[in-house]
Amino acid sequence: MRQVKTLLKELEVHQKGYQKVKRKLKSLYRYYSNEREIVDLFEYWILSSYLINRSYGSNGLKEYLKGSQKDPIVFSYEYEFKAKTGLVNQAKPIDIKYLFELLSFFPLSLRFPGAPRITFFDSIRGKYTNLLSRSLPICKDENLERDIVEIVNIYFSEVKINIKLSDSEYLFIPRVFRSKQLGRISFKVLNVKCAPVELMHFNGYENIFLLKNKLKIFGFQHGGGYDNASVDLNLFFEKKISSEFYGWGLAETNIHQHRYVNKGNLANSSENRVLWIESSKDTKLMAYSYPVAHAIKENDNVVRYIYSELKRTGISYYSKPYPNELKSDRYVGKRGMIISEDEKAEDVVSLGDLVIFDNCMHSLIYFCIENNIMFIIVSDKDIKNYYTEKMKNWYKVLRSNNLFFFPDEKSQLSNKIMELCSIYVMPKEVLDYHSYNFVNIKNK
Secondary structure, three states: OHHHHHHHHHHHHHHHHHHOOHHHHHHHOOOOOOHHHHHHHHHHHHHHHHHHHHHHHHHHHHHHHHOOOOOHHHHHHHHHHOOOOOOOOOOOOOOOOOHHHHHHOOOOOEEOOOOOOOOHHHHHHHHHHHHHHHOOOOOEOHHHHHHHHHHHHHHHHHOOOOOOOOOOOOOOOOHHHOEOOOOOOOOOOEEEEEOHHHHOOOOOHHHHHHOOOOEEEEEEOOOOOOOOEOOOHHHHHHHHOOOEEEEOOOOOOEOOOOOOOOOOOOOEOOOOOEEEEOOOOOOOOHHHHOHHHHHHHHOHHHHHHHHHHHHHHOOOOEEEOOOHHHOOHHHOOOOOEEOOOOOOHHHHOOEOOEEEEOOOOOOHHHHHHHOOOEEEEEOOHHHHHHEOHHHHHHHHHHHHOOOEEOOOOOOHHHHHHHHHOOOOOOOHHHHHHHHHHHHOOOOO
16 A cells, blocks of 8 residues: 555654664653653654655745644644644643642642543543643753754754754744653652543643653543554554553453443434445645555545445435535535534434445444444455454454445445345344444443
């Protein structure tokens, strides 16, 4: 697959450059309690900078370095599509004297967004963590800053990036990498539960690593696509900064997903509709960050196949596009009756509907699993060569029940839809598999 081969080639270049600075980098943070996490986070940031340069050239990288949006993925959407997505908000510092000291008297475990919120106290910990992280008394270390600038310049030179950080114009390195370590808020190890990507946005939450307390990161899956593919760059770093990581069914260690609730009184659809859930459009950077997922979305044969099969059935169907800047042009001229972009998909899908996904990584699949809503997946055949072992097992169950199709299987999808005769009920084998592997998992 082209995207995977391209990423592996770029990772070779990155590793050669990173090895030139890794030892010195670790030495700079050797007295920091969370040295490992800071170094791993720095590698993610510097690699992202390299891949931004590969995606958009030096002008794009300069915009990233100078701009306020430090999340690489969100920057790519805002830079490439010239629009503000609002996907990641900056955690604005709170400048209230003694607030940090006051909060430090109550050393609760920390909970950033993405952590399961099961009890009322989980919500309290979430609010506490938000206040604590925003009130951290960050103090710049000028010597560390000079050393980090030198490291960045060495790395850029090694990977052939023609940018040199020599003055304040480009000195917008995240503060976590150039600030002094803070004091302790207690003498215990602090547990942090979160979606690790929240600490990779560089919106201010990552500054928690500057605490002198040792942090133990419990990472949680926060959406679809996790552990579907064997090559997933961003997931690699999410797991790397975590002490423990929990997926929703396809990871090594799993919990019952917490994003979608079981709507026990979910109404049956009066129409028994067929709903086509669209995929979002991707940026150039996404081809590096999520190469397999990007390859799936890039294959127009899948969209054309679904459209032709739906037309063949003669059944009226609905299309649910992504909202705003994430709406893809691949579906122009192929959409059925359009469901408003402003409505959440999980508020639209009903029991008795048949939901069609054109990739196996959509998070809404978990909503369908949770609520026993029938769905069909169509995907590129070559993609299955990159499935993880657990994804392969799931794929085989769906495939054996005629719920997973490839775009070269003419008439098979339409025949399946017509065979169902509007009785959209998931087969027992699939329900049992979902129950065992995705639903009846003990929460952590």
